[in-house]
Amino acid sequence: MLAIHHDADRLAWGETPAHAAPGPGEVRLRVAWAGVNRADLMQRAGHYPPPHGASPILGLEVSGTVIEAGEGITELPPGQRVCALLAGGGYAEEVVVDARQVLPLPDGLDLRQGAALPEAFATAWLNLFMEGALSPGERVLLHAGASGVGTAAIQLCRAFGHPCFVTVGSEDKLAACRELGAEAGWSRHQGSFVDAVKAWGAVDVILDPVGASYLADNQRVLNTDGRLVVIGFMGGRQAPLDFGRLLMKRQRLIGSTLRGRPPAGKGEILAQLRRHVWPRLAHGEIVPLIERAWPIAEADAAHAHMRRDANIGKVLLEVSGET
Known part of the structure; x- marks a missing residue:
């Protein structure tokens, strides 16, 4: 599997061990787009370590397609287009995540737009x-x-x-x-x-x-x-x-922080979003504002743009290019 390796000076797109099969209550996603957040810059600088047990790979939100579901998951079948809130691991070809942290895309939104939703x-x-x-x-x-x-x-x-x-x-x-x-x-x-x-x-x-x-x-x-x-x-x-x-x-x-909350807590937040906000996104009353996207191999440029406080809205990374 390909993922971003990082230190304070450099981001590099390269091979990393693949995830194990999803366990009960989890799904595996093929990542299409990943959102860039200021927390990624803080983690890269050594100021915001991932929660215990979370992936050390950067990335707190993605959009993509379900490719495998663990035991007990029936509402997120393979092929479902989704977005997901993560504790880490989004700058990669695949992620495995608790299903409570995953939502189907609002009607009418594509995968690029979906990556701008979960964290913000x-x-x-x-x-x-x-x-x-x-x-x-x-x-x-x-x-x-x-x-x-x-x-x-x-x-x-x-x-x-x-x-x-x-x-x-x-x-x-x-x-x-x-x-x-x-x-x-x-x-x-x-x-x-x-x-x-x-x-x-x-x-x-x-x-x-x-x-x-x-x-x-x-x-x-x-x-x-x-x-x-x-x-x-x-x-x-x-x-x-x-x-x-x-x-x-x-x-x-x-x-208040979001990243370190347990899956049940994140799931409750996402359930409220699905109930109160997803219909407004589907009707176009609310829109995800995306300023710019870079290919995942150019993640350093995306980080530099955010570090300059230059963005209005979300900055994204294109992983597979799927829309």
Whole structure:
């Protein structure tokens, strides 16, 4: 089997041992496309090791075709076109994954589009609607609004009636976010977002991949009973917390990761996506935003593009080219 071998300096496409046959409750997929995520860059740099027992190969999401199903799997027959949420192993010709982490593609979407769905939409749904517990009409602040997760989250907010404000890294990205449904936004190069968000009306839920450097300003713009859901620490790991503001405004600070959750937990998130989001994808109300794709052998170029923070939407790797 071919897969990406990696270190901090280089990605190489080459031979690796094939997977064993899928066990009970698992399926083997022939990978068509793999999604690129910032977590891949962190793992490559040595800052985000895979969970115990997960593949050390990079890649947290794929699309492809079922080629073999383990005992007890009847709803994912060979030939079924699917997408899958992984704990690792996606930069490869094949993956073996718990069937609870696999979904049939929404009607009308192809395999290229399918690879842009699992990580971005699972992360956005989990943290806005499950961890963030959005109530009807509540307002949202999305940091890194032009990322894969951000572009998914904007569309979910629009579809489910939650006005959202985004922070981004350029005016082009801000325009793209407005096109997707963001009501307002702010370029981080203009300084603090606090005054702009307050003028817009403050927020009830914040989805934040930045972490430490945004903590104080996040607290300043949260409404009473607001929830700050932190999903990354691109801006550092440690920062002072204003406990007075936390207590008096009954703010909640929630840390959340997706990768290390057990298959049952990931399965529940995907089940909610299938119920609430898949029909909207099938009808075209929500779309996976794909900026660009590279052949899997050029994964280094894809990583460099994401490292420059150049993407608006998802970056993909073409493995088999099947659509």
